[in-house]
Amino acid sequence: MLDTTVAIETPEHVLFHYRLAGPVQRWIAHLLDLLFLAVILIGLAVIVAMMGTVLGVGPDAGQLKLQKELSGTTTGILLLIVFFAQWCYFACLEAWKGTTPGKAVLGLRVVTLEGRPITFSSAALRNLLRAADALPLTQFMGAIAPAGLISMLSTERSQRVGDLVAGTMVVKKTERSNQGGVLVWPPPEPHELAHIPDDPHLSPEERTAIELFLRRKKRLGPARERELAEIVLPLLQQKLGHVPHDPARALGLLYHQAVNAGRKDAPASSRNISGHPTPPPPGRPGRPHA
Amino acid sequence: MREVTERSFVERRQTDWLSLEECLGPSVMQLLPKQIATLAQLYRNACADLARAEAAQYSAPLLTYLQELVGRAHARIYDLHAREKRQRTVRFQDVRATLASFAVAVRTHHVAVWIATFMFFGPFIFAALYTWKHPAFASNFMQPDDLRNLADAYAEGFEGGRAFGTDAQMTGFYVNNNVGIALRCFALGVFGGFGSAVYLLYNGLSTGTVFGFITANGSGANILTFTIGHSAFELGAIVIAGAAGLALGWSFVSPGELTRSESVRRTGMSVLTLVFGAAIMLLFAALIEGFWSSSGIPSEVKRAVGIGNLVLVLSYFIFAGRKREA
Numbered sequence: 041m042l043d044t045t046v047a048i049e050t051p052e053h054v055l056f057h058y059r060l061a062g063p064v065q066r067w068i069a070h071l072l073d074l075l076f077l078a079v080i081l082i083g084l085a086v087i088v089a090m091m092g093t094v095l096g097v098g099p100d101a102g103q104l105k106l107q108k109e110l111s112g113t114t115t116g117i118l119l120l121i122v123f124f125a126q127w128c129y130f131a132c133l134e135a136w137k138g139t140t141p142g143k144a145v146l147g148l149r150v151v152t153l154e155g156r157p158i159t160f161s162s163a164a165l166r167n168l169l170r171a172a173d174a175l176p177l178t179q180f181m182g183a184i185a186p187a188g189l190i191s192m193l194s195t196e197r198s199q200r201v202g203d204l205v206a207g208t209m210v211v212k213k214t215e216r217s218n219q220g221g222v223l224v225w226p227p228p229e230p231h232e233l234a235h236i237p238d239d240p241h242l243s244p245e246e247r248t249a250i251e252l253f254l255r256r257k258k259r260l261g262p263a264r265e266r267e268l269a270e271i272v273l274p275l276l277q278q279k280l281g282h283v284p285h286d287p288a289r290a291l292g293l294l295y296h297q298a299v300n301a302g303r304k305d306a307p308a309s310s311r312n313i314s315g316h317p318t319p320p321p322p323g324r325p326g327r328p329h330a
Numbered sequence: 331m332r333e334v335t336e337r338s339f340v341e342r343r344q345t346d347w348l349s350l351e352e353c354l355g356p357s358v359m360q361l362l363p364k365q366i367a368t369l370a371q372l373y374r375n376a377c378a379d380l381a382r383a384e385a386a387q388y389s390a391p392l393l394t395y396l397q398e399l400v401g402r403a404h405a406r407i408y409d410l411h412a413r414e415k416r417q418r419t420v421r422f423q424d425v426r427a428t429l430a431s432f433a434v435a436v437r438t439h440h441v442a443v444w445i446a447t448f449m450f451f452g453p454f455i456f457a458a459l460y461t462w463k464h465p466a467f468a469s470n471f472m473q474p475d476d477l478r479n480l481a482d483a484y485a486e487g488f489e490g491g492r493a494f495g496t497d498a499q500m501t502g503f504y505v506n507n508n509v510g511i512a513l514r515c516f517a518l519g520v521f522g523g524f525g526s527a528v529y530l531l532y533n534g535l536s537t538g539t540v541f542g543f544i545t546a547n548g549s550g551a552n553i554l555t556f557t558i559g560h561s562a563f564e565l566g567a568i569v570i571a572g573a574a575g576l577a578l579g580w581s582f583v584s585p586g587e588l589t590r591s592e593s594v595r596r597t598g599m600s601v602l603t604l605v606f607g608a609a610i611m612l613l614f615a616a617l618i619e620g621f622w623s624s625s626g627i628p629s630e631v632k633r634a635v636g637i638g639n640l641v642l643v644l645s646y647f648i649f650a651g652r653k654r655e656a
Contacts, residue, residue: 112499119502171517
């Protein structure tokens, strides 16, 4: 875990972590981008070819000449587009949005080493150096990049050569939610909680393990749910203090007690900047507010 | 530290988080005055929320959400380039400074540019003279069939001109091929300048060989007429791109008082002007080569314009932006 995150401290002394994207994810993202470019280029080429056929069908010399002129011009324009696809597509999109379509699919984003959005210069530099990352190959637009792979595996922040020169890194979005923790369902009854210690001290790892289990519970069959809970339960037996007849429920109750016991269930209100409660902003449906 | 349950914590604070998210969507310039007034406060509160949530060991998805929110707000508020982005008005002086910046950058990196010049033109002159005396040398670089085609192509001259379609096609080819070569020549310099050196030497040798071979075939005047218009742009750009690569490589080999990575980063940014300038020169070269050099314009005019181009390019590099430097 430690080696794939980068911590950045803000001037407010808040640490936040970026999760680094690994070589395989970045490779897949790059292949997706190349696929995207290929589809566009082939589509354009087909349209151009069809136009040429339609305009130059006649057998007389004038139309043949026209067709020749047209095909030359369009080939020139297509070559220009190939050039822009090769050298400008990545740099421009990364400078503008911080990501490319292929990266966006995998939730990847390019940032500076300080975690800021990258400038056009950095974007240009890191993408010009794709040619160096592709060594010893010179073709295929970096679809296989041995030098880049070696560089990514041997640097702390998983940077390819272009990243090293431009001072950038590629980070990954992580699963997130502003909805709060897991709700134990159905709500714990007082008589159930009577068997659980008031203040079970769970370690962060234990908490996370139970939380992951509770989140997956919906998708598990009853038998599998019980089986998994029985594997975990012996480790927590001491903290639970008794042998329950329903291990899965007992884990839920233990979690509930550890997370919520002794904490106030304060009403939704109080702290707003302006001092009076602001209504939820419009145009954001699907965000339960209670 | 136990205070409130995660649910009620979220319930209390979510409105502020959503308001902060709203501020992060559009660019700073598009925010409402009310939003700008509250942005800093919302951000600091979110920082405090993150710290509190971490201390209270709330669930991982919530912590991640807050971290991302704080991260995005941090990136927005401490955006170093916001001021530059805001500056939309372009003044005449800025345009002049931008136009001159390439020449200034070339003079700043004059050592690398001189080395690159010798690396390219040394082999070029050698190969041209040697192949002129011994045309068989050309077979080291090209197949016999290609050589014959080349000789035929220059034997006729260009009085007839070419169709527009062919011109456009060749221009596209020159852009794709030549700019590609120049950019690669720069990029491969990152490994100690080695790749750039190889590109410069090889391209010098092969171009010189073609010149010598055509001259030996008796079409020396034709190839000179054809190339003179764009050569100042094209060869100059290859040399400058190579020089940028050499400078980048040298900054890794000899970082001075900086760390190696810092040295490479700084030099990378500073030679970027050279690379962009070279790319633009090559676009000019491709247009000239595609539409002018191959046209049926009398060779006297072509040569005069070609020499004019050379003088133009050289005087740009020597004089542009001098006053600002002083």
